[in-house]
Amino acid sequence: MMPSMEFLVATGIGWVAACGIWLLLRGRTFPVVLGLMVLGYAVNVFIFAMGRLWSNAPPIIGAGGQQIADPLPQALVLTAIVIGFATTGFAIELALRSRHESGTDHVDGKPDDDTGSRS
Amino acid sequence: MMGWLDHLPAMPVLLPALTAIVLLLLGDHGGSEHSLRRLRLTGRIAIVSALIGLAIATRLTMQAADGPIMVYRMGEWPAPFGIVLVVDRLSAMMMLLTSLVAVPVLLYANGGWAGHGRYFHALFQFQLMGLNGAFASGDLFNLFVFFEVLLIASYVLMMHGLGRERLRVGVHYVVLNLAASALFLIGVALMYALTGTLNMADLALRVPQVQGPDAVVLQVAGLTLLVVFGFKAALAPLSVWLPATYAASSAPVAALFAIMTKVGVYAIWRVHGVIFGDAAGPSANLVEPLLLPLAVVTSVVGVLGMLAAQTLPRLVAWLTVASVGTILVAVGLFDASAWSAALYYTAHSTLTVAGLFLLVELVAAQRGDVGERIEPASPVAQPVMLGLMMLLVAASSIGLPPLPGFIGKLMLLQASMGHGQVVLVWSVVLLVGFASLLGLARAGSTLFWHVRTDLPSGASGASAPLVLATSTLLALSVAMSVFAAPLQRYTQAAATQLLDRKAYFDAVLGEQGGAAARPTRPYTGQTGAAR
Numbered sequence: 160m161m162p163s164m165e166f167l168v169a170t171g172i173g174w175v176a177a178c179g180i181w182l183l184l185r186g187r188t189f190p191v192v193l194g195l196m197v198l199g200y201a202v203n204v205f206i207f208a209m210g211r212l213w214s215n216a217p218p219i220i221g222a223g224g225q226q227i228a229d230p231l232p233q234a235l236v237l238t239a240i241v242i243g244f245a246t247t248g249f250a251i252e253l254a255l256r257s258r259h260e261s262g263t264d265h266v267d268g269k270p271d272d273d274t275g276s277r278s
Numbered sequence: 279m280m281g282w283l284d285h286l287p288a289m290p291v292l293l294p295a296l297t298a299i300v301l302l303l304l305g306d307h308g309g310s311e312h313s314l315r316r317l318r319l320t321g322r323i324a325i326v327s328a329l330i331g332l333a334i335a336t337r338l339t340m341q342a343a344d345g346p347i348m349v350y351r352m353g354e355w356p357a358p359f360g361i362v363l364v365v366d367r368l369s370a371m372m373m374l375l376t377s378l379v380a381v382p383v384l385l386y387a388n389g390g391w392a393g394h395g396r397y398f399h400a401l402f403q404f405q406l407m408g409l410n411g412a413f414a415s416g417d418l419f420n421l422f423v424f425f426e427v428l429l430i431a432s433y434v435l436m437m438h439g440l441g442r443e444r445l446r447v448g449v450h451y452v453v454l455n456l457a458a459s460a461l462f463l464i465g466v467a468l469m470y471a472l473t474g475t476l477n478m479a480d481l482a483l484r485v486p487q488v489q490g491p492d493a494v495v496l497q498v499a500g501l502t503l504l505v506v507f508g509f510k511a512a513l514a515p516l517s518v519w520l521p522a523t524y525a526a527s528s529a530p531v532a533a534l535f536a537i538m539t540k541v542g543v544y545a546i547w548r549v550h551g552v553i554f555g556d557a558a559g560p561s562a563n564l565v566e567p568l569l570l571p572l573a574v575v576t577s578v579v580g581v582l583g584m585l586a587a588q589t590l591p592r593l594v595a596w597l598t599v600a601s602v603g604t605i606l607v608a609v610g611l612f613d614a615s616a617w618s619a620a621l622y623y624t625a626h627s628t629l630t631v632a633g634l635f636l637l638v639e640l641v642a643a644q645r646g647d648v649g650e651r652i653e654p655a656s657p658v659a660q661p662v663m664l665g666l667m668m669l670l671v672a673a674s675s676i677g678l679p680p681l682p683g684f685i686g687k688l689m690l691l692q693a694s695m696g697h698g699q700v701v702l703v704w705s706v707v708l709l710v711g712f713a714s715l716l717g718l719a720r721a722g723s724t725l726f727w728h729v730r731t732d733l734p735s736g737a738s739g740a741s742a743p744l745v746l747a748t749s750t751l752l753a754l755s756v757a758m759s760v761f762a763a764p765l766q767r768y769t770q771a772a773a774t775q776l777l778d779r780k781a782y783f784d785a786v787l788g789e790q791g792g793a794a795a796r797p798t799r800p801y802t803g804q805t806g807a808a809r
Contacts, residue, residue: 183453183457188449191453195453195456195457195460198457198460199460202460202463202464202467205463205464205467206463206466206467209467209468209470209471210470210471211471231470232467232470235419235466235467235470238419238423239463242423242426242459245430246426246430246452246456246459249430249433249434249452250452250453250456253433253437253445253448253449253452254449256445257445257446257448257449260440260441260442260445261442261445261446266449266450266453267446268442268445268446268449
């Protein structure tokens with residue numbers, strides 16, 4: 160039996176979110192920013208899926224009885240994407256500035272001890 | 279045809295937005311003589327705009343005090359389909375509080391800080407827009423959008439003046455907030471999936487209809503939102519980010535941020551107090567078992583942080599955490615008179631903390647190299663004035679009569695009588711008051727009495743606008759004591775209004791509400807039409 164679309168989408172979102180959280184917990188700013196982006200993608204697909212998964216259904220109310228795809232989550236996702244784009248841009252700029260100012264890309268602004276190679 | 283007064287609920291959002299655009303178009307100063315004139319010009323525009331905002335907020339509060347809930351429908355689309363701004367007594371009071379903090383803080387920033395970085399005034403206006411928007415927003419997704427507006431402005435404001443420490447803390451602040459925003463979206467999306475609406479009044483109607491396993495998922499959504507709002511409000515255990523962030527920010531920015539934690543409190547009120555309130559069916563009183571214990575922990579952690587603080591801004595930042603804890607204890611009692619106390623205490627603690635952030639910078643500036651560290655230093659140039667201001671504000675935040683901190687705590691203690699946790703509430707509130715007395719007395723005596731005359735004392739007095747701005751905030755917080763009776767009537771009315779669900783539905787939803795609330799589309803496991 161084919162896995163259902165719900166199963167694929169749900170595990171997909173879960174996997175992407177897990178990757179995002181793992182990256183978010185890294186010690187350097189670049190993976191952290193990547194983690195925020197990936198987590199953002201997972202959240203966007205999640206919002207999209209909250210309108211339920213429909214195929215062959217228009218997002219507008221047509222003739223009576225026809226099934227429709229919920230257009231509202233799509234509008235919400237659009238807003239979330241725009242905001243996510245802006246904040247990611249800001250986070251990248253901030254990470255660069257912090258690297259420039261402190262001389263390290265560690266999130267705590269100090270070189271860590273275990274690698275030690277960074278002068 | 280609408281009169282211009284009908285558009286008043288939208289003005290607190292529109293005015294700062296337009297002002298910010300004008301300020302952006304006017305451009306930034308670059309350091310030359312011509313640019314300094316431009317800095318002064320932008321500073322004046324910002325102050326004038328903030329004063330107009332104050333007038334609008336005052337008018338809205340007066341209208342809310344004796345009138346019904348004001349609902350502003352964008353483009354005349356009926357709720358719950360269109361976007362609504364809802365201004366009730368709680369919203370109006372929070373907007374007024376925002377303006378009351380903003381005007382003195384802008385005055386203070388014009389005394390020097392505004393020139394230490396770029397586009398301070400434009401960002402400040404965007405922050406005000408986000409704050410007012412969050413307080414006026416009538417649906418959950420707009421609440422998210424305005425949260426983002428105020429956060430994005432706050433990211434840049436927090437790093438105003440730059441420097442290594444601000445950037446280091448700034449990275450943490452931004453990353454944590456972006457992660458919290460992701461959680462916010464997950465919570466909002468789940469709420470939508472189960473109820474089919476995001477309008478807060480409509481949600482309050484539909485949440486009780488969600489039954490069975492769906493109700494469990496809905497409660498997950500509600501608790502996810504509690505994590506997000508608790509993070510913004512610095513509810514323990516999510517309060518650790520706050521002291522570092524606020525202490526690293528420049529004084530006027532930290533003073534403005536005093537209102538930002540209250541946005542989290544406000545959102546908890548709206549979502550967990552009203553939507554997941556008494557009448558929410560299977561999800562009723564969702565956070566009641568959690569909020570009170572967490573709030574108690576927050577106040578204790580805050581006051582312990584105060585006792586351990588090594589610098590003045592850290593001390594004030596931990597005081598912020600402790601006061602948020604006290605407010606949330608009152609919110610967590612879920613009762614009209616406790617909510618009234620919470621509102622009164624919110625106004626008091628916002629003004630006090632904002633004033634303290636400004637005051638400690640004035641003090642630190644006169645202490646030579648020791649600066650903001652709580653250590654003996656050369657005597658300050660204006661010991662009598664600064665000492666008296668410090669004494670006043672410390673006595674008020676500890677809760678000594680007849681200052682407003684005392685009245686707020688008294689209201690809270692009275693409201694907790696008869697509640698199951700009365701012993702816990704009394705002992706924590708009183709012990710926290712005593713411990714903050716220790717913390718502030720330790721800092722105050724080191725600052726003003728334990729002076730070292732052997733150090734060179736070249737400090738000059740603070741300039742008049744800075745003193746004026748700081749004392750305005752302190753005077754406002756004392757005025758709350760003088761006008762305690764009308765204020766208490768107002769907060770009591772606001773709390774009663776929050777619990778009056780029918781009036782809220784009628785105002786926001788009108789004909790569409792109540793009867794039209796239909797069960798949400800159940801999840802059947804069928805995937806669309808083309809199977």
